[in-house]
Amino acid sequence: MAILKPIIIILGLLIVSCKAEKKDVSLQNNSINIPVINTPEVTEEVQFDSFNRDQIIVQLQNKILRKEPLIVHVYVPLCDNENQGIVPVSASLGDGKNLKTNLYWGAGYGLKTHFKKTGWTVISDVIDTSDVLMERIVFKKSIAPSTNIIVIADAYSGDKMQLCLEYFFKNLAETLNDTVKINDSLSIDLNKSDMVAFTGHNGLMDNNVNELINKNAKQKDAVVIACISHTYFKERLNYLNAYPLVTTTSLMAPEAYVINAIINAWANLEEENSIFISAAKAYSTYQKCSVNSAKYIFNTGW
Numbered sequence: 001m002a003i004l005k006p007i008i009i010i011l012g013l014l015i016v017s018c019k020a021e022k023k024d025v026s027l028q029n030n031s032i033n034i035p036v037i038n039t040p041e042v043t044e045e046v047q048f049d050s051f052n053r054d055q056i057i058v059q060l061q062n063k064i065l066r067k068e069p070l071i072v073h074v075y076v077p078l079c080d081n082e083n084q085g086i087v088p089v090s091a092s093l094g095d096g097k098n099l100k101t102n103l104y105w106g107a108g109y110g111l112k113t114h115f116k117k118t119g120w121t122v123i124s125d126v127i128d129t130s131d132v133l134m135e136r137i138v139f140k141k142s143i144a145p146s147t148n149i150i151v152i153a154d155a156y157s158g159d160k161m162q163l164c165l166e167y168f169f170k171n172l173a174e175t176l177n178d179t180v181k182i183n184d185s186l187s188i189d190l191n192k193s194d195m196v197a198f199t200g201h202n203g204l205m206d207n208n209v210n211e212l213i214n215k216n217a218k219q220k221d222a223v224v225i226a227c228i229s230h231t232y233f234k235e236r237l238n239y240l241n242a243y244p245l246v247t248t249t250s251l252m253a254p255e256a257y258v259i260n261a262i263i264n265a266w267a268n269l270e271e272e273n274s275i276f277i278s279a280a281k282a283y284s285t286y287q288k289c290s291v292n293s294a295k296y297i298f299n300t301g302w
Contacts, residue, residue: 046215051219056220056221056243059218059219060269063194064269069140070147070195071190072151072194073190074199075156075164075167076104076105076200077104077157077164077203078098078104078157080094080095080159084096086201096157099127102155104254105135110255111256112153113256114257115139120140122138124136124138124182131159131160132160132163135154136153138180139153150188151263162203164203165209166210169209169212169236171196172212172222172242173217174191174214174218175191175212176190195222196222196223196242197262198224199223199224199259200225201226202227204232205227211235212239213240214241215240217240220241222237222244223245224237224244225246225279226254228251229248234247245266245275246276246298247298249298249299250296255286257283258279258283261279261282262278264278272300275300276298280297
């Protein structure tokens with residue numbers, strides 16, 4: 001790791017995008033319950049199983065046939081110059097406590113701002129006074145007469161990266177007690193999410209997070225948009241029956257246009273390679289690089 005960090009700093013200066021602009025975002029003064037963990041970490045040995053997505057695709061098809069929304073839960077640790085091993089950005093973009101200006105949340109290509117500008121409707125927006133889960137926003141979108149998507153996006157304080165990662169893995173392990181009430185007729189158990197995603201700094205580079213194992217968890221898609229995430233996350237996802245739908249193989253800018261493109265292609269039931277191409281095309285468009293170059297940044301499957 002001592003060798004890797006200087007390389008990351010040098011190369012990162014060449015590719016990290018700081019094009020985000022300040023945006024004024026409105027928040028509601030309600031409270032968010034921090035997820036409760038039901039089971040402790042498991043540390044037994046487990047065999048790596050390179051399963052495919054066949055079962056996952058059937059699950060998604062059946063939900064669409066039943067006219068049930070596809071559920072995506074996205075974890076976003078706020079960009080933090082002080083507490084994360086990143087190439088520093090401007091003070092406002094890298095303030096891990098500032099929802100309005102943070103690079104990965106309120107700035108121009110932050111998740112909250114970008115989704116609101118690209119066809120998603122906000123159905124719930126809750127800000128908390130705690131120092132962990134700072135905001136939870138729920139979006140919805142219809143991409144076909146019978147396909148509806150609900151995205152629950154959580155902004156974690158930049159100095160709480162380890163907790164954010166722990167909740168991400170426990171979500172995949174189906175050991176959270178965290179339910180989101182959408183309306184009187186719909187409440188969502190986040191353990192039942194169809195896709196669980198993480199987008200932001202690769203906190204496994206500088207945080208020691210216990211491995212979890214639950215091969216009895218429902219197979220689901222996982223997305224990790226963070227520098228070199230395939231190397232760091234692949235085995236952990238496998239131990240939780242989570243398929244690495246899109247990960248990364250190099251340094252990159254984990255901005256919201258990537259996860260947005262992935263979700264749209266995924267909800268259309270496109271195949272893995274098509275979803276991978278969608279991520280590369282989005283990155284190419286916003287980072288002003290060729291699609292072929294962007295393809296080298298992303299990975300799909302094992």
